[in-house]
Amino acid sequence: xxxxxxxxxxxxxxxxxxxxxxxxxxxxxxxxxxxxxxxxxxxxxxxxxxxxxxxxxxxxxxxxxxxxxxxxxxxxxxxxxxxxxxxxxxxxxxxxxxxxxxxxxxxxxxxxxxxxxxxxxxxxxxxxxxxxxxxxxxxxxxxxxxxxxxxxxxxxxxxxxxxxxxxxxxxxxxxxxxxxxxxxxxxxxxxxxxxxxxxxxxxxxxxxxxxxxxxxxxxxxxxxxxxxxxxxxxxxxxxxxxxxxxxxxxxxxxxxxxxxxxxxxxxxxxxxxxxxxxxxxxxxx
Amino acid sequence: xxxxxxxxxxxxxxxxxxxxxxxxxxxxxxxxxxxxxxxxxxxxxxxxxxxxxxxxxxxxxxxxxxxxxxxxxxxxxxxxxxxxxxxxxxxxxxxxxxxxxxxxxxxxxxxxxxxxxxxxxxxxxxxxxxxxxxxxxxxxxxxxxxxxxxxxxxxxxxxxxxxxxxxxxxxxxxxxxxxxxxxxxxxxxxxxxxxxxxxxxxxxxxxxxxxxxxxxxxxxxxxxxxxxxxxxxxxxxxxxxxxxxxxxxxxxxxxxxxxxxxxxxxxxxxxxxxxxxxxxxxxxxxxxxxxxxxxxxxxxxxxxxxxxxxxxxxxxxxxx
Numbered sequence: 001x002x003x004x005x006x007x008x009x010x011x012x013x014x015x016x017x018x019x020x021x022x023x024x025x026x027x028x029x030x031x032x033x034x035x036x037x038x039x040x041x042x043x044x045x046x047x048x049x050x051x052x053x054x055x056x057x058x059x060x061x062x063x064x065x066x067x068x069x070x071x072x073x074x075x076x077x078x079x080x081x082x083x084x085x086x087x088x089x090x091x092x093x094x095x096x097x098x099x100x101x102x103x104x105x106x107x108x109x110x111x112x113x114x115x116x117x118x119x120x121x122x123x124x125x126x127x128x129x130x131x132x133x134x135x136x137x138x139x140x141x142x143x144x145x146x147x148x149x150x151x152x153x154x155x156x157x158x159x160x161x162x163x164x165x166x167x168x169x170x171x172x173x174x175x176x177x178x179x180x181x182x183x184x185x186x187x188x189x190x191x192x193x194x195x196x197x198x199x200x201x202x203x204x205x206x207x208x209x210x211x212x213x214x215x216x217x218x219x220x221x222x223x224x225x226x227x228x229x230x231x232x233x234x235x236x237x238x239x240x241x242x243x244x245x246x247x248x249x250x251x252x253x254x255x256x257x258x259x260x261x262x263x264x265x266x267x268x269x270x271x272x273x274x275x276x277x278x279x280x281x282x283x284x285x
Numbered sequence: 286x287x288x289x290x291x292x293x294x295x296x297x298x299x300x301x302x303x304x305x306x307x308x309x310x311x312x313x314x315x316x317x318x319x320x321x322x323x324x325x326x327x328x329x330x331x332x333x334x335x336x337x338x339x340x341x342x343x344x345x346x347x348x349x350x351x352x353x354x355x356x357x358x359x360x361x362x363x364x365x366x367x368x369x370x371x372x373x374x375x376x377x378x379x380x381x382x383x384x385x386x387x388x389x390x391x392x393x394x395x396x397x398x399x400x401x402x403x404x405x406x407x408x409x410x411x412x413x414x415x416x417x418x419x420x421x422x423x424x425x426x427x428x429x430x431x432x433x434x435x436x437x438x439x440x441x442x443x444x445x446x447x448x449x450x451x452x453x454x455x456x457x458x459x460x461x462x463x464x465x466x467x468x469x470x471x472x473x474x475x476x477x478x479x480x481x482x483x484x485x486x487x488x489x490x491x492x493x494x495x496x497x498x499x500x501x502x503x504x505x506x507x508x509x510x511x512x513x514x515x516x517x518x519x520x521x522x523x524x525x526x527x528x529x530x531x532x533x534x535x536x537x538x539x540x541x542x543x544x545x546x547x548x549x550x551x552x553x554x555x556x557x558x559x560x561x562x563x564x565x566x567x568x569x570x571x572x573x574x575x576x577x578x579x580x581x582x583x584x585x586x587x588x589x590x591x592x593x594x595x596x597x598x599x600x601x602x603x604x605x
Contacts, residue, residue: 067317174384181338181379183372183451184402192398196389 013276027263034082037075044072046079046232055248065250067240073250076232077258084262087144087226088213096206098152099159104198105225107167108158108190118164121157129154130213130219132188137225147226151213152215162205171182173197200277201210204270211266216258234259288313289489290337290457295350297332304561308513311587314457316573319483320489321500321521323536324510330493333510334459337491338375339367354457362583373403376450377459377588381466382443386434392418393430393605422478427543429443430569435579441473444478457489464499475563476503498540501525506592509533512568513560517523523547527592534602561586567597 036042050070058065065071067202101239104180106114124132136150170176179193220226220237229236234255241251290313297307301315314320322330337343337352339359351437352359354375359367371377378384387395396414400407409415411430418426421444434442450458460479464472480503483490492504499505500521507524509517509532517530527533537550555572567573571578580596587596 006563039438104404117528174381177386178379178385178446178449179387179398181371182399182402183368184398185368185369188398188402193387193390196385 002198010276013273014242016195017272017275019268020276021197023265023270023272027269030081030262030265031085033078034085037078037082040076042072042078044075046071046075047230048072050087055244055251057248058250062256065248067237067248067251068244073237073254077234077255080227080234080237080255081258081262082233083144083227084214084217084235084259087148087151087217088149088210090145091213092155092209094152095155096159096202096210099156100163100202103160104167104190105162105259107164108171108194114164117160121160122155124157124204124220128214131149133216133220134223134225142225142228144227147217150220151216154216155213156211158209159202159205162201163198166201170194170197195249200274203277204274206232207266207270207273211263211270214259214262214266229246287320287356289313289316289355290491291351291353292333292337293351293353295333295336295352295601296348297329298347300346300350302347304559305348306560307336308514308560309389310350310510310513310515312508312515312518314489314491317487317489317502318506318547319492321492321504321507322509322510323494323496323497323500327512327557327559328510329513329560331388331461332494332508334461334491336391337459338371338377339364339567340371345434352411358513363383369403371452372399372455373405373458374455375452375459377461378450378463381463382439382446382463383466385446386442388434392432392434392437396430396441396445396449396452399449403453404579405453414452417452418445420451420473420482421445421448422563425520439467440475443467443471444476447475447479447482451486454486455488457491458483459491459493461493462495465494465496467544467552470530472499479503497525497536509536512557514568514596515568515594516588516597517593517595518587523593527602529595529602530569530597532569536574575601585604 003203037046047070050066053062053066053070054068056062056066062072062074064077067073067076071192102117106117133150135153136153137147140146140149147189176189176193179189217226218233218235219232222239224239227236228234237255240253241255245252293311295307295310296305298305310329312320312587315356320452322333322410324450332341332345336347336366337354341347342461347360350360355558359370361368375562378421384571386392393414394587396417397410400410414469415430418429423429423441423444434445441592446463455523464475468477476499479490482488490504492500494500506520508529509524517524517528517533520528524533524539528537532553535551535553539553541550558568558571566581566582567576567585568580570576573580577599583598585596585598
């Protein structure tokens, strides 16, 4: 019997996990819908108002019904989804790059730099995420890039922690010491020998953070910061639907469903990745 | 003959409170010579070796001394110069082969990394690596090249580590108890392998161990360290046949020998003191059978006598 060869076959393990496959499917559906919207292929222009068709229930023309201005909720939902995903990708991308860099460098070199990084992230941790994001969006502005930066700042400390912890363990391992003895340069040691050994928790964290970022973006838009009318955003749609939901359920149900599906999907992907990347959690066979 | 490595009056201290860990250690290694450094845990043998490579742990520093490699003072070399010497001209093998290889990288890649991080003139790199693996007795180098470390046993991993160290044909190999973690038969094989490779390459070697038995057939000269100082040096024959320092004699007496059935092993009573606790006395005096008053009031200097030297007022086998 051939034993498993390192972590290269994590893909194989990933597809063995039911939840991981379901999660990936849900996320892919949402990504495809977002791309459709981004390419202007939505059935109806999300900004187009048809007052005559206001507040119609789901039908052949308006799959998810219409809102109080007669705008197509399906088109607006996928438009909102593409905006949410863009914000999530940019913010988590920024947070991961900055956080992992600071965490790895801080953890590896230690000293005052490490102290500074840890203290600063403790300060950010002390604030509730949404509150801090609110304050930052308030001072930056409302564009989707500003929103992304705000969310990135909130989530950077998480990546610092997730990266720094394993680095503290790995840098004391003999194989890191032995490559120093063999005269490897510090950047090579960090990139080729430390990073691959701390990558698994970071990958999982990225998947989970994407879902949190989508929730945060929706929350910000719901509260009136973030995406501004008339642009569509899932959070904003939920916010506007509050007043209408008692007699037009579809205005609230479909944007909420989209948020739920993508968040659940990303969480399942995160779980699947965690199981696949952690040899101890792999089921036998 | 000029010395390949020369350590002069090396002292290593804890930077914070200046407690001394290695005290005034001097020795030299000639080209092609194998030297064993023997001592208990905490005697400063590993620290001396790490000092050579400029790899002392944070919080430790070299207080004084000189380390000359091929004439150049390593303590005055830049970090970059030191880095290019490590692995290429001076290589080191480690105690624990189980954790000394990167678990997520194939063995071939790890060997390739050694070549990539140094300037060299090896053109056919893959063949060079496969030859290196074959030289340390790995049966199927091609398979090993594409294997991960966890597929290998401890002895095999230590062979891979040795192959890695020898890849760029260093002039000096430092071995820090590389066989301690292995079982005795594997230990034999590794010792034989290192001895063979050393002879073939005419490489110098510094073998650090607490086990006199290990170095007996391996080295030319032995340096015995105790509480941060060198207490005796001599050729293998001198050390084994006529130890002069009571500590060396005690170490020899504590070696288990095959065939000495049902005989109690000798041991040296007491524990070694911390190097910084020893002031101007003989560090071994409290445990020494031969100790007299002068031993706990004055420190014996290391005095040379042809090929050997000893730091003792009353060396064994010498008429007072």
